[in-house]
Amino acid sequence: MFPHVTALVFILLAFLVARDNALLNGLLPDLDDLLPTLDLSLLQPAAADEAPISPSQDPFYATPTNISSYREGEIVRDRLLPNEIKSGPTTTYTAGRVYQYMYRSRDSTDNPAANVATLIVPPGPANNRTLLSFASAYDSPNPDCVPSYAIRPGSPAPFGALSVDAMQLSVALDRGWYVVTSDYMGINGAFPAGRQMGFAILDSVRGALSSRARSTTGLAADARWAQYGYSIGSFGSGLAAEMARSYAPPLSRGALVGSALGGTVPNGTSLFLQNAGGAGGGLLFSAFLGLSKAYANFSALFAAEAGPARRPTFVYVGDNDVEVNNRRGVGRDVFDYLQSGRAVLFSETFRTVTSGASQQGVHGAPDTPLYVFKGARDEISARADTELLVDTYCGANASASVLYEVNTVAGHADEQLLGAPAAYDWIAGQFASGGGGAGTAGCARREVSLFSMSAAEILSFYGLAAAVDMADRLGIPFALARRGWVRISKAKLKLSTSLRDHRLAWTG
Numbered sequence: 001m002f003p004h005v006t007a008l009v010f011i012l013l014a015f016l017v018a019r020d021n022a023l024l025n026g027l028l029p030d031l032d033d034l035l036p037t038l039d040l041s042l043l044q045p046a047a048a049d050e051a052p053i054s055p056s057q058d059p060f061y062a063t064p065t066n067i068s069s070y071r072e073g074e075i076v077r078d079r080l081l082p083n084e085i086k087s088g089p090t091t092t093y094t095a096g097r098v099y100q101y102m103y104r105s106r107d108s109t110d111n112p113a114a115n116v117a118t119l120i121v122p123p124g125p126a127n128n129r130t131l132l133s134f135a136s137a138y139d140s141p142n143p144d145c146v147p148s149y150a151i152r153p154g155s156p157a158p159f160g161a162l163s164v165d166a167m168q169l170s171v172a173l174d175r176g177w178y179v180v181t182s183d184y185m186g187i188n189g190a191f192p193a194g195r196q197m198g199f200a201i202l203d204s205v206r207g208a209l210s211s212r213a214r215s216t217t218g219l220a221a222d223a224r225w226a227q228y229g230y231s232i233g234s235f236g237s238g239l240a241a242e243m244a245r246s247y248a249p250p251l252s253r254g255a256l257v258g259s260a261l262g263g264t265v266p267n268g269t270s271l272f273l274q275n276a277g278g279a280g281g282g283l284l285f286s287a288f289l290g291l292s293k294a295y296a297n298f299s300a301l302f303a304a305e306a307g308p309a310r311r312p313t314f315v316y317v318g319d320n321d322v323e324v325n326n327r328r329g330v331g332r333d334v335f336d337y338l339q340s341g342r343a344v345l346f347s348e349t350f351r352t353v354t355s356g357a358s359q360q361g362v363h364g365a366p367d368t369p370l371y372v373f374k375g376a377r378d379e380i381s382a383r384a385d386t387e388l389l390v391d392t393y394c395g396a397n398a399s400a401s402v403l404y405e406v407n408t409v410a411g412h413a414d415e416q417l418l419g420a421p422a423a424y425d426w427i428a429g430q431f432a433s434g435g436g437g438a439g440t441a442g443c444a445r446r447e448v449s450l451f452s453m454s455a456a457e458i459l460s461f462y463g464l465a466a467a468v469d470m471a472d473r474l475g476i477p478f479a480l481a482r483r484g485w486v487r488i489s490k491a492k493l494k495l496s497t498s499l500r501d502h503r504l505a506w507t508g
């Protein structure tokens with residue numbers, strides 16, 4: 001989710017001061033020698049499109065008055081969009097088809113809710129029995145920042161901070177997977193909506209597998225699906241995994257081959273405590289606006305606490321796209337803007353909403369495989385909360401399968417980039433094996449150490465140009481850090497050849 005930008009602005013500034021840009025540029029020819037066969041064909045110049053209509057102006061997003069007449073997952077209306085989607089901050093990707101649909105789902109208080117999802121057909125050879133749900137980390141209560149709009153070239157909102165999510169989504173298409181990405185926090189932007197996220201993802205998959213969607217996209221009726229989600233995306237995907245068995249049994253075991261959850265943010269209360277006044281300060285302003293849309297009692301609490309005088313500050317800081325929210329909220333303490341200050345934490349309403357709706361691990365015991373990956377230095381959500389979540393998942397069901405990997409040297413935003421390649425490989429294994437891939441028996445945890453965009457697995461995943469671009473935008477070390485990484489490794493690390501050829505794993 002969260003303040004990729006702000007957290008990274010700090011790192012970036014430090015890095016830029018310390019680094020001579022020319023030095024990095026000077027290193028690039030060497031990397032070319034190392035990697036002679038990179039395929040840069042994915043990256044194309046952004047089309048100078050006419051801007052698409054924003055959701056708040058687009059009748060496609062209007063909830064029909066008879067939404068409750070539809071079955072959950074049933075498609076209300078649909079359309080084909082141009083095949084161009086974003087694939088990064090300045091690049092686009094040509095998909096096979098881009099199919100968008102409104103479908104019925106539920107909100108966090110179990111009322112019917114219309115939602116929108118985008119089902120994307122790969123451009124080349126596709127495997128129509130593989131469907132990936134990609135939950136974008138869009139962190140916004142603004143209805144004009146939803147993924148179904150943000151993915152379209154010409155829309156102002158990024159598709160996840162810096163459109164990193166778009167980069168990763170296009171890699172999934174390149175692997176021949178169909179991809180569905182839903183506006184899982186709701187049409188009104190109920191960030192971070194709680195149970196609605198799980199319902200919305202599960203119903204988006206029901207919609208994708210319906211005959212109406214299949215007749216346009218060629219997806220097979222018996223397709224299996226997997227999930228990828230980072231940060232708030234991991235929360236939504238985690239809830240979908242938790243609730244699949246109770247809410248959508250046909251989409252559970254046997255259909256859902258696995259869920260890759262990265263940069264996990266499982267504890268809403270902790271998020272408030274950890275981010276107020278810090279790098280992720282902005283997301284809490286967004287959360288007050290978004291949770292007020294999801295829960296009437298939270299809305300009343302917010303109105304009483306912020307009052308008409310303070311509300312505009314919340315809108316200014318938090319009602320924008322994720323990048324702007326992060327920039328405007330960095331260092332701000334949301335409790336300074338509330339009547340009771342930090343004592344809000346003890347209000348019954350705040351407590352019930354954050355410890356129930358905004359808590360992962362309490363909505364059901366997943367019986368489908370999980371791959372959890374996390375930067376040990378995650379500044380948005382402490383590693384300890386994830387350790388508890390993994391323990392909960394492992395203890396909840398004897399048939400649970402959790403592979404938990406900690407990247408000992410990564411923070412929140414860098415692990416989003418560095419962890420995805422291994423997560424995708426795990427997903428590919430799950431698709432290939434029908435849900436019983438390597439490392440999916442019981443619970444396992446391992447530590448890895450990767451902190452450079454120039455590792456071979458990273459470069460082949462993103463392509464050299466995109467990897468260099470991201471290293472530069474986010475301040476993630478490129479070739480320079482690679483040397484440091486090798487140096488750290490000498491003492492106790494050894495090369496792991498089992499799961500990540502280019503990662504280093506602790507032996508003991």
Ligand SMILES: *[C@@H]1O[C@H](CO)[C@@H](O)[C@H](O)[C@H]1NC(C)=O
Nearest residue numbers: 064065066067068069070071
């Ligand atoms: C909902 O209303 C529209 C417009 O009247 C109608 O075309 C549609 O069939 C209705 N849907 C259901 C499921 O009743």
Ligand SMILES: *[C@@H]1O[C@H](CO)[C@@H](O)[C@H](O)[C@H]1NC(C)=O
Nearest residue numbers: 128129214217218219220221
């Ligand atoms: C799915 O792909 C297979 C193999 O390419 C093809 O035979 C089949 O017709 C496709 N299914 C649909 C629904 O298009």
Ligand SMILES: *[C@@H]1O[C@H](CO)[C@@H](O)[C@H](O)[C@H]1NC(C)=O
Nearest residue numbers: 267268269270273359385388
């Ligand atoms: C969530 O975090 C809060 C504050 O740190 C803590 O009191 C609570 O026990 C945590 N909940 C769970 C389920 O771990």
Ligand SMILES: *[C@@H]1O[C@H](CO)[C@@H](O)[C@H](O)[C@H]1NC(C)=O
Nearest residue numbers: 109295297298348349352353
């Ligand atoms: C606030 O509303 C939510 C959702 O309806 C509910 O779960 C929670 O218990 C409520 N809190 C209080 C204190 O009533």
Ligand SMILES: *[C@@H]1O[C@H](CO)[C@@H](O)[C@H](O)[C@H]1NC(C)=O
Nearest residue numbers: 253365366367396397398399
């Ligand atoms: C564990 O998962 C199995 C397989 O889906 C299921 O039958 C069982 O009810 C689950 N047990 C619990 C305690 O959730």
